[in-house]
Amino acid sequence: MRFHWFILKNIIRRRFRSTFTIVGVAVAVGAVVALVSFSTGFASSFAEMYEGRNIDLVVTKAGVTERITSAIDERLEDTFKSMPNVRDVAPEMLDVVSFPDFDLIGVLALGWRPGAMQFKNLTLLEGKRLDSAGLQVMLGTVLAKNLGKKVGDKLVLYDSGSFEVVGVYRSFAMQENNGLIVPLVQLQRLLDRKKQVTLFDIMTKNPSDKQATEALIKRIESLGKGLSAQTTAAYVQGNTQIRASRAMAWVISTIALVIGAVGVLNTMVMSVAERTQEIGILRAIGWRRVRVVRMILAESLALSMIGALVGTAGALLLNRLLASLPSTSGLITGQIMPGVIVQGFIVALVVGLLGGIFPALHGARLLPTEALRHE
Amino acid sequence: MSESSEMVAPNSAQTNGNDPLGEVLLRVEHVSKSYVDGHVRALDDVCLSIHRGEYLSIIGKSGSGKSTLLNLLGALDIPTSGEIYFEERPLSRSGDLDRFRSKNLGFVFQSFYLLPILSAIENVQVPMFETDRSPAERRRRAQTLLETVGMAHRADHLPKELSVGERQRVAIARALANEPQMLLADEPTGNLDSHTAHEIFELLDRLHQNDKMTVVLITHDLDLARRAERIVRMQDGKLTSVQHGI
Numbered sequence: 001m002r003f004h005w006f007i008l009k010n011i012i013r014r015r016f017r018s019t020f021t022i023v024g025v026a027v028a029v030g031a032v033v034a035l036v037s038f039s040t041g042f043a044s045s046f047a048e049m050y051e052g053r054n055i056d057l058v059v060t061k062a063g064v065t066e067r068i069t070s071a072i073d074e075r076l077e078d079t080f081k082s083m084p085n086v087r088d089v090a091p092e093m094l095d096v097v098s099f100p101d102f103d104l105i106g107v108l109a110l111g112w113r114p115g116a117m118q119f120k121n122l123t124l125l126e127g128k129r130l131d132s133a134g135l136q137v138m139l140g141t142v143l144a145k146n147l148g149k150k151v152g153d154k155l156v157l158y159d160s161g162s163f164e165v166v167g168v169y170r171s172f173a174m175q176e177n178n179g180l181i182v183p184l185v186q187l188q189r190l191l192d193r194k195k196q197v198t199l200f201d202i203m204t205k206n207p208s209d210k211q212a213t214e215a216l217i218k219r220i221e222s223l224g225k226g227l228s229a230q231t232t233a234a235y236v237q238g239n240t241q242i243r244a245s246r247a248m249a250w251v252i253s254t255i256a257l258v259i260g261a262v263g264v265l266n267t268m269v270m271s272v273a274e275r276t277q278e279i280g281i282l283r284a285i286g287w288r289r290v291r292v293v294r295m296i297l298a299e300s301l302a303l304s305m306i307g308a309l310v311g312t313a314g315a316l317l318l319n320r321l322l323a324s325l326p327s328t329s330g331l332i333t334g335q336i337m338p339g340v341i342v343q344g345f346i347v348a349l350v351v352g353l354l355g356g357i358f359p360a361l362h363g364a365r366l367l368p369t370e371a372l373r374h375e
Numbered sequence: 376m377s378e379s380s381e382m383v384a385p386n387s388a389q390t391n392g393n394d395p396l397g398e399v400l401l402r403v404e405h406v407s408k409s410y411v412d413g414h415v416r417a418l419d420d421v422c423l424s425i426h427r428g429e430y431l432s433i434i435g436k437s438g439s440g441k442s443t444l445l446n447l448l449g450a451l452d453i454p455t456s457g458e459i460y461f462e463e464r465p466l467s468r469s470g471d472l473d474r475f476r477s478k479n480l481g482f483v484f485q486s487f488y489l490l491p492i493l494s495a496i497e498n499v500q501v502p503m504f505e506t507d508r509s510p511a512e513r514r515r516r517a518q519t520l521l522e523t524v525g526m527a528h529r530a531d532h533l534p535k536e537l538s539v540g541e542r543q544r545v546a547i548a549r550a551l552a553n554e555p556q557m558l559l560a561d562e563p564t565g566n567l568d569s570h571t572a573h574e575i576f577e578l579l580d581r582l583h584q585n586d587k588m589t590v591v592l593i594t595h596d597l598d599l600a601r602r603a604e605r606i607v608r609m610q611d612g613k614l615t616s617v618q619h620g621i
Contacts, residue, residue, distance in 0.1 A: 006497075286480075288473040367451075
C-alpha cells in the first residue's frame with residue numbers, strides 16, 4: 001500500500017462530506033477561472049483591436065475615464081500627419097449600442113472612414129467593405145448571426161436611420177465580431193458630434209524606436225489641446241472597463257477563495273476531531289508528528305485539487321455555453337488561457353493549505369495517550 | 376504450571392546485574408507519574424526491570440496504575456520523575472520518541488484499533504510507512520505476518536468483516552510490523568470470549584517461545600497472567616509483589 005492510496009481511502013471514507021467540500025472548492029476555483037478568464041479575454045480582445053492593426057499610439061482626450069466620452073477635433077488629423085515619425089493617422093468614433101429586441105447589449109459601434117487603415121486584417125465573409133459615406137453598415141460575424149441579418153438587409157440604428165448591410169466580416173478581436181462599422185460621418189451625424197472623433201489611431205514609422213515614440217507622445221501632448229497620447233499597451237491597461245472587470249474578478253475570486261478555504265477547514269477540523277483516537281493509534285504505532293501533518297495536509301490538498309479539476313471543467317463548460325449564447329457571445333471568447341487555469345490551481349493550492357494547516361498542526365500536537373482515551 | 380511468589384523490596388521489581396533472567400532490555404528507575412498539577416499520583420516511585428525475551432504480566436485492579444505504567448514503558452507518556460532506560464539508554468534523552476516507538480515497540484490494544492477503511496493486510500502495513508521498505512516489501516512482510524498469526528486467508532477483508540478474535544490477530548500482526556524488540560499488550564483479550572482469548576494467548580505464547588519476543592502483558596485476570604514467566608502486581612500506583620509463573 002502506498003501512502004497516497006491511504007490518503008485517497010480516507011477521502012472516500014467520508015464520501016458525502018468530501019463531495020460537498022469538493023463542490024465548494026470547485027465553485028471557488030470555477031469562479032476564479034471563469035471570472036479571470038472573462039476579464040483577461042476581454043482585455044486581450046481589446047488589445048488585439050489595436051495591436052493587430054499595428055496601431056502604435058492612441059490619442060484621446062486627456063482625463064476621460066470612459067473612452068467613448070472622449071471627444072477630439074477631427075481637424076487635428078493633418079497636424080498629427082505632419083509630425084515626424086508618423087506613418088499614418090486614422091480618426092475613429094466609438095459607441096456602444098443595444099438591440100433590445102434581440103436581447104443584445106453592449107454592441108460596439110465603430111465609425112471609420114471607408115478605406116482607412118483600421119479595415120486592415122478584417123476578413124470579409126460576405127459582401128464588400130464600406131465604399132462610401134452613405135447609409136452603409138458592416139456587421140461582425142457574431143452580430144450578423146445574432147441579428148439574423150445578411151448582406152442586402154436593412155438595419156435601423158439609433159431609431160433614426162435605416163442602414164444597408166453591405167458586408168459581414170470576421171475580426172481577430174472578439175469585441176469587433178460582436179460589433180458593427182458605419183462610415184465615420186454617419187456615426188458623427190447619429191451622435192450629433194460633427195467634426196468630432198473619439199480617438200486617433202497613429203501608426204509610427206519605426207515602432208521599435210522607443211525614444212522616437214516618446215518624443216512623439218510629448219509633441220502631441222504639448223499641443224495644448226488637452227490630449228493624451230498613449231502606447232497601445234498603456235491605453236489597454238488604463239481602460240476603465242478592463243480595470244473594473246479585473247477588479248471585480250479578483251474581488252469575487254477572493255470571496256470565493258475565503259469560502260473555499262473555510263469549507264476545507266471545516267471538513268478537516270471535523271475529520272481530525274472524529275479521528276482523534278485514530279491519530280493517537282497512529283502516533284502509538286510510531287508515526288511521527290510530521291507524518292500526521294502530511295496525512296491531513298495531503299487530504300485537504302487532494303480535496304482542493306479534485307475541486308480545482310471539477311471547477312476548471314465547469315468553468316470551461318460555462319465559458320463555452322456563454323460564448324454560444326447571443327447575449328454574451330460577443331463578450332466571451334469561449335477559450336480559457338492556460339495561465340488562468342494555472343491561477344485556478346494556485347488558488348486551490350492556497351485553499352487546501354489554508355484549510356488544512358490548522359487541523360494538521362492540531363492533529364500532530366495531540367498526545368498519543370490523550371488521543372487514545374478520546375471516544 | 377508451577378508458581379512461586381516472593382516479597383520484593385517495597386515498590387521494586389528490579390534485578391541485579393547477574394540476573395539469571397538475562398540481559399535487561401528496559402529498566403524503570405524510581406518513576407512517578409502525577410496528573411492534575413500533581414494532585415493525582417498515578418504511579419509512585421516504581422522500579423522495574425524487563426529482560427530481553429521475557430514474558431511479563433502486570434496485574435492489578437482498575438485504577439491501580441498498570442495502564443499508566445504501560446504508557447510510560449511504551450514511551451507514549453513521560454514520567455513526572457524518575458527515568459526509564461531502554462538498552463541502558465535513558466528515554467528522556469531520546470530526541471524522537473515516535474521513532475523509538477516505531478523501531479522498538481509493538482502495541483496491542485484491548486479495542487484492537489484497526490483502521491476501518493483498510494483491509495487486514497493494509498492495516499498491517501500502516502506502521503511500515505515510517506520505514507524505508509518499498510510498497511512491495513511492505514506488502515510481502517504484511518502477508519508473512521498475517522500467515523504467522525493465521526490470518527493470511529482473510530488478508531483482503533475489512534475489519535468489520537472479521538470476528539473480534541480475527542481482528543485481534545490482525546492487530547498483533549500490525550504490532551509486529553517493524554520487528555519490535557518488545558510487544559506491549561494492554562488487556563488484549565478484554566473484549567474476547569474465553570475460547571478466543573485462549574487462542575490469542577496461545578499466539579502470544581508462540582511469539583514469545585519461537586521468536587524470543589519480549590512480551591509485557593497488562594491484565595486484571597490472574598489466570599491469564601499466570602501464563603507469563605513473571606507477574607508484577609500493582610496497587611495504588613505501586614508495585615506490591617512479584618510472582619514467577621509457568
